Amino acid sequence: MLTRDGGTTLLCADGDERTPLHLAAANGDPRMLECLLQETPWVDVSTAAGDTALHVACLHGNTDATALLLKAGAEINRANNYGNTPLHLASMRGNTDTLNELLKRNAHINACNNEGNTPLHMASAQGRAEAAQCLIKHGADVGIKNREKNTPLQLAASKGDLEVIRHLTEANSDVNAVNTNGNTILHQSARNGSADIVKLLLSTGRCNLDAKDDKGETPLFVAARNGFADIVESLALSGADINFRAADGDAPMHVAVESGNVELVNRLRELGADLNVRNSLGNTPLHRAVFCSDEAMIRHLVEIRVHRRVENSEGDTPFDLAARMGLSNSILKIL
Template sequence: MLITRGTNVDIRTRDNYTALHVAVQSGRASVVETLLGFGADVHVQGGSLGETALHIAASLTTEDATECAIMLLKSGAQPNVARNDGETPLHIAARNPLSSMIRLLLSEGADPKLTSNAGESALHVAARSCNSEAAHLMLEHLLKTLSAAEIKEFVNAKTLEDGLTAVHYAAEITHDQLHSPGEDGRLINTLIDYGGQPEIQTISTLETAMHFAARSGNETVLLAMVEKIGAGAVQIVQNKQSKNGWSPLLEACARGHSGVARILLKHHARIDVFDESGRTALHLAAANGHLQLTHLLLQHKAFVNSKSKAGEAPLHLAAQNGHVKVVNLLVQDHGAALEAITLDNQTALHFAAKHGQLAVSQTLLALGANPNARDDKGQTPLHLAAENDFPDVVKLFLKMKQNNRGVLTAVDLNGFTCAHIAAMKGSLAVVKELMMIDKAMVIQAKTKTMEATTLHMAAAGGHDKIVKILLENGANAEDENAVSEFFFDFFT
């Protein structure tokens, strides 16, 4: 009625949308027909992305949207017009499971080879959206005009920044993205059938599609890849290392995808691959607490005492992160060396203590770990627990030798007891725990070089609460040491 009274059919909103945009968004085919009958401009680009009415129609998932698109195209809408981000209606339609829209756009001249500002073709978008039907329709359409070699080049085209192919996108699909059972398998099979190459590596991270499948945990896609490309190619691809040195097996073990790891191991993936830090798949599985994977790798002859560049064994990493079951598996079932040391002479018990892993510390001690082992600074696990403010772990070590004053007076290479270290680091709870065992020792013990007491160390670190509790328990503020002027200034 307003139009018949002379209202401009293409009047714009503040965002530059017209009534035609709104009618298409609402799926009102009859209104779209009316507006077009009154000469509505199908080329107007509105919104922050600069989208036409055809872009909007392509984003919808009902058959009404296809009907709207048919009318727009008959009225002169361009199927290859790009939004501000470079996406055409075909890019947008590729995200949705409405195959009739894909067929329509292709029949009206939509070009699957056009890329967005990010370098993505509509095939990239279809693969990332797990739209196997859209991918199939586009590739089938290109067969009419391109050679097999040209289609292969198209399928393996990379995005601009990361260098991702459609196969990479398909490989990272997770099960919650499936529109129907087995769609991910159909998609990867289609891409490989048309020349997709899983061995292509990304630009910055040097990851193959197998790395992506290992990370997402998609066993269906991984199986399709290994079955499609043949045994020889599988050996090459599954052992390729990314920039950080990870093979697909390391990726799977870090993420806890035991099913993926089984597939890779069944196809003879190398178990002795080392990453840039010298860590193996077993290191990563143990570090992340993946018990089933740790067991699987050991069954496949992974070396239980393998060392990283820093000298860490899988046991060190399991201990550091508090994985008691993995620790037990490594030591009790597979004979991991309890006293294996890193380059700085730290054992797994050192790692557990300095990271506050009480349960693992208890487990290692029960298995026979040496609580008096010293690292290259002369520090025991007790020293490290004190230094990092873990009073419960400190208490564990003290309980072991309640009647042995030596555990409290043991010094590192700097001549510091655990009390000195706790005071210096501001570990109030640890200082309190130590005082419950031997208050006199905590207050009176002096370092060898400076003859500094625990009070001196707390004062030097500016730890007022520790200074207060030490003074309340008899520490002498006038006790001199080799740098007494500093402490005199602090107290006065």
């Protein structure tokens, strides 16, 4: 029931401290909201989470409610307990009409929440392509990093949304930005098997193909470790080092053999990878196949004529190693 006692009754809240004003903003009923706004001066009363009615309207994508609340004097840049402004929540929702309503009233476009995320981070992380494009057109900074050192582009890559990534790369977002794990966007995409994203990033011509993460691994090495032959090929054809050596001396061929992926081994071979490359312990890919007791891989490597008599740093050939490990006679016969 509406009152005319200065709005006191209208401040009655539920268990989450949501008032009738919050509920009307969530429901997006302009007539009810107008009635409530006429009866209470406290337009910015907040819930237990620090959300005002404007936060709620933006989260639900209710543009008419957003406009009414702003007209009534709602604080446009007020942050809730998580540091999110109404623009953060509108960006997460992805309603461009609501975004434009806020932006035309000079909402802080690069405000950072408690995690260091801007509205563009929020839109990118949720795969909201139209919202991201809207924010970029209004001058959002594409290079701001959050607390984990992720740019909006890195969050978009994690989400796997090509359209958002395209908008960000066209806005000259740094494709070589590094997060707290030392990962570039190429590392992330190679690890996730996101072949289309890798191709899109490579098409910019701006990628550092052999950038190392905190483990000292390149995107191609990461793709090989995870068995993604198409990504390995895309990176190699763009100029990535097919014989890169990790900290332990392993090359992509070593980890491809370890994964048991014959297709990947063949693809690496076709791209010019060294079949007999030795790591810091002197082990070749054939040694690695023996360590893995992978008879099918051992047979395949022998069939494509790898060197079988190479000794590692302990003086063991692959045959010696297999015998010492007590592997089957069928494996010993192959070697």
